[in-house]
Amino acid sequence: MALRTILTAGDEMLQKKCRPVTAFDDRLATLLDDMTETLLQSGGVGLAAPQVGVLRRVVVLLDINKDEEVVELVNPEVIEMNELEKTVEGCLSVPGKYGYVMRPTHAKIRAQDRHGNWFEREGDGMVAQCFCHETEHLDGHLFTEKVLEYVDMEQE
Secondary structure: OOOOOOOOOOOHHHHOOOEOOOOOOHHHHHHHHHHHHHHHHHOOOEEEHHHHOOOEOEEEEEEOOOOOEEEEEEEEEEEEEOOEEEEEEOOOOOOOOEEEEEEEOEEEEEEEOOOOOEEEEEEEOHHHHHHHHHHHHOOOOOHHHOOOEEEOOOOO
């Protein structure tokens, strides 16, 4: 496993749409392992492949509702979500910036695991928020596009 560099806002890789994963092989396993190590080292709760310069539909996140279990999502899509609420969000690719965005309090995602098996997973609160935030990265979007108002976290 290796730490990967997290790209920051302004890097054109973060604005590109990712391609689906079709090969469930050692390269994918290495990417997932490296992304997990990078995420755990970063102190964040989610990381999408384009944030480490790979244009594939791959996400790793921590399920903070389940003892910070690492969840690997390959070719994920949000298939269900409930009402939106205003919540504070940040991003590893936009260090030091936080803002209010509208996110669901509950969401369901459909994805494949590292072996290509399909599964569904539900999440509440920050996990639902993370499902949406990270899948938006896969389509070339940053949370800053959704910010209603920026927040100074040092004054909160």
